[in-house]
Amino acid sequence: MSGFVLQTPLIPYQAPELPGGNQLWLKAENFQRTGSFKIRGAYNAIAGLSKEDRERGVITYSSGNHGQAVACAAGSLGVRAVVVMPEDAIPRKVEATRRWGAEVVFAGHTSLDRQNRAMELVQRHGYAVVPPFDDRRIIAGQGTVGLEILEQHPNIDAVIVQVGGGGLISGVATAIKAIRPHVAVIGVEPEGGADARESLENGRLVTWDSIETVADGLRTSRIGELNFATIRELVDEIVTVTDDEILRAVGILALEGSLVAEPSGAVAPAAVLFGHTGLAGKRVVAVVSGGNIDPARLRDCLDLSRNQPSVAGSDV
Amino acid sequence: MSGFVLQTPLIPYQAPELPGGNQLWLKAENFQRTGSFKIRGAYNAIAGLSKEDRERGVITYSSGNHGQAVACAAGSLGVRAVVVMPEDAIPRKVEATRRWGAEVVFAGHTSLDRQNRAMELVQRHGYAVVPPFDDRRIIAGQGTVGLEILEQHPNIDAVIVQVGGGGLISGVATAIKAIRPHVAVIGVEPEGGADARESLENGRLVTWDSIETVADGLRTSRIGELNFATIRELVDEIVTVTDDEILRAVGILALEGSLVAEPSGAVAPAAVLFGHTGLAGKRVVAVVSGGNIDPARLRDCLDLSRNQPSVAGSDV
Numbered sequence: 001m002s003g004f005v006l007q008t009p010l011i012p013y014q015a016p017e018l019p020g021g022n023q024l025w026l027k028a029e030n031f032q033r034t035g036s037f038k039i040r041g042a043y044n045a046i047a048g049l050s051k052e053d054r055e056r057g058v059i060t061y062s063s064g065n066h067g068q069a070v071a072c073a074a075g076s077l078g079v080r081a082v083v084v085m086p087e088d089a090i091p092r093k094v095e096a097t098r099r100w101g102a103e104v105v106f107a108g109h110t111s112l113d114r115q116n117r118a119m120e121l122v123q124r125h126g127y128a129v130v131p132p133f134d135d136r137r138i139i140a141g142q143g144t145v146g147l148e149i150l151e152q153h154p155n156i157d158a159v160i161v162q163v164g165g166g167g168l169i170s171g172v173a174t175a176i177k178a179i180r181p182h183v184a185v186i187g188v189e190p191e192g193g194a195d196a197r198e199s200l201e202n203g204r205l206v207t208w209d210s211i212e213t214v215a216d217g218l219r220t221s222r223i224g225e226l227n228f229a230t231i232r233e234l235v236d237e238i239v240t241v242t243d244d245e246i247l248r249a250v251g252i253l254a255l256e257g258s259l260v261a262e263p264s265g266a267v268a269p270a271a272v273l274f275g276h277t278g279l280a281g282k283r284v285v286a287v288v289s290g291g292n293i294d295p296a297r298l299r300d301c302l303d304l305s306r307n308q309p310s311v312a313g314s315d316v
Numbered sequence: 317m318s319g320f321v322l323q324t325p326l327i328p329y330q331a332p333e334l335p336g337g338n339q340l341w342l343k344a345e346n347f348q349r350t351g352s353f354k355i356r357g358a359y360n361a362i363a364g365l366s367k368e369d370r371e372r373g374v375i376t377y378s379s380g381n382h383g384q385a386v387a388c389a390a391g392s393l394g395v396r397a398v399v400v401m402p403e404d405a406i407p408r409k410v411e412a413t414r415r416w417g418a419e420v421v422f423a424g425h426t427s428l429d430r431q432n433r434a435m436e437l438v439q440r441h442g443y444a445v446v447p448p449f450d451d452r453r454i455i456a457g458q459g460t461v462g463l464e465i466l467e468q469h470p471n472i473d474a475v476i477v478q479v480g481g482g483g484l485i486s487g488v489a490t491a492i493k494a495i496r497p498h499v500a501v502i503g504v505e506p507e508g509g510a511d512a513r514e515s516l517e518n519g520r521l522v523t524w525d526s527i528e529t530v531a532d533g534l535r536t537s538r539i540g541e542l543n544f545a546t547i548r549e550l551v552d553e554i555v556t557v558t559d560d561e562i563l564r565a566v567g568i569l570a571l572e573g574s575l576v577a578e579p580s581g582a583v584a585p586a587a588v589l590f591g592h593t594g595l596a597g598k599r600v601v602a603v604v605s606g607g608n609i610d611p612a613r614l615r616d617c618l619d620l621s622r623n624q625p626s627v628a629g630s631d632v
Contacts, residue, residue, distance in 0.1 A: 009347075031328075035574065293571075
C-alpha cells in the first residue's frame, strides 16, 4: 500500500495537563489521502481484486468518507468506480467524488434507496461491491493504522479508537494485539449510538433503531459481524462520550493541538481529553480518524472552546 | 537538540490544483513544542551557555512566540528565565509563559519600554539575553527546520519561508544551500512589512518605520544584520502576499489541509496557494511557522473561505 496510502504522523499533544495525568499522541488520519483513514481499506480491497473484477469496476453506496476513498483508490488503480449518492447530496461532496474520476449515480434519499440502486447496478454490470467495514480486506487495510502506531511509538500503553461500523477498531486491535498484546485497545462511541458497547456487554450483536449523534461518520445502527467477532475477542473496553464533549474536543484540538478533526475524528481524543478512558499515568494514542468538517460546524466548535483557558496567542 | 525539540511532520497538501501546477508539502512547525519554530533557536542558544551564565539565568523581551520558547527551553534546562511583557499583555499569554516556569516582569506598553527594562535587569542581575533573531546560535537552531526538510524529502525543488526578523530564513537557507545548493529558497513577507525585500533589492539594510500587517509575528521593522548578510548571499528571492491572502490561507489550510496556522504561519503557504512564487511544476515545501492563533481570528478566517469550493464534508 505504501506510495499511495500515506504514513500519517503521530503527533505529541502539547497541552499541559490531561485527566489522569496521561500523555497523549494523536494518530493524524486527517492528513491521510482524502482526509480520512477510509482510503486504507478501500485501496487494499480494490488492489486485491482479480483482473476480471477490476475490468468490470467497483461500486459503493456511501456518500461520505468511504465513498470518496473508493473513488480515489479506484481512480489511482485505473479501475472504474460508481458511487451511489442521495438525490439531495451536498454538491461539494458530489464534486469531490467526481474529481477522483468516479461516476456518481443518484438514488432516493435513504440508505436503503442507495443500497437497492447499487444492487441493481451490480446485477446489470457485475461491479464488485466495496463494503464500508464488514469485510476482511477492509479490516486489514484499516489495521495498517495500528501497525504504523507501533512503528512510530513502540512504547505506548493504550490505543483509543472510535467505533462506527467497527472496521477501524477491528483492524487496529488485530494489529496491536498480534504485536504488543499488553497494549490496551479501547473503543469510543457517541452516547447516542452506543450499539457496539451494548453488543460487547451483552455478548451478542445489538442493533439500535435510532442513532442520534453529531459524529456523522459513526451513525451506523449496528457494527459488522466480522467486526463484532474481532472486537469481542481483542478489544478491552468500549466507552462513550457526549455530543457536547465531541464538539468541544474539535475546538480544543484546533486551538491547543493546531489540528482540524471532523466530529467523528474527535471522538477518540474526546475520551482522553474528558477522562473517560479509565487510564491514569499512561502513554496513550488516540486516532483522529478524519478531518472533513463543514466550515460552519468548525466555527461553532471554536465558539464552544472560546471561554476555556488556552495557550493560543501570538505576536513578535 | 533531539529529544526536546520535536521533528515536526512534513505533510503533503492534498488539495487538487495549485497555481503553476506545483506540488506542496507543509513543514508543520505548528506542531512544534510551544506551537512555533522559535523553540529551536531558543533551546540551542540556552543549551550552549556556559555553566556560569546558566546559573545567572536568561532574559528576553518578546511577548510572543519567542518569549514562550525562551520560557519553555529555559525551564527544560533548569535555567531561570525572565520574560519582560507589556503591562497590558493578554492574560492568556502571561499564564502560558508562567506555566513554563518563567518569571514575568511587566514594563510599559512599547517594545522600547520592554527592552529598556530588560537591560536594567541585565545590568543588575547579569542575565544572558536571548535575542529573537540576530544571533548565530538562534540562526543555527532555526536552521534545523531546513535539515529536517531535506531528510524528510530529499528531492524537493524549493523551500518557501516567511521573513520577520530573518532568523528562520537565514537558518533554513544556510542548511539548504550547504547540502542542496540547487534547491531554491524563497522568502515571503506581508506587503505591509516588506522591508527585507526592499533591503535585498537595494543591497543594504532598510528600516520601515511603520509595519501594517495581520501577521503579528512578522512585525519587525528591519531584519537583523547577520540575517541580512545570509539572506543576501543565499536567498534566491523575496516575494510578498497581501493580508487578505494571508487570512484566506489560514482558512484554506484549516479546511483543505486540516491544519491550524497562525497568520504569520500561513504567510509562506499563502505565496504558493496564490501563485506568487514564480514556480511552475515544482515540488515545493512551505514552512508553517506556528499555530498560535486567537480563536476569534480563526473563526473569521473560516468565514472568508466559506464560499470557496472545498472537499470538506463527511458522514457514513
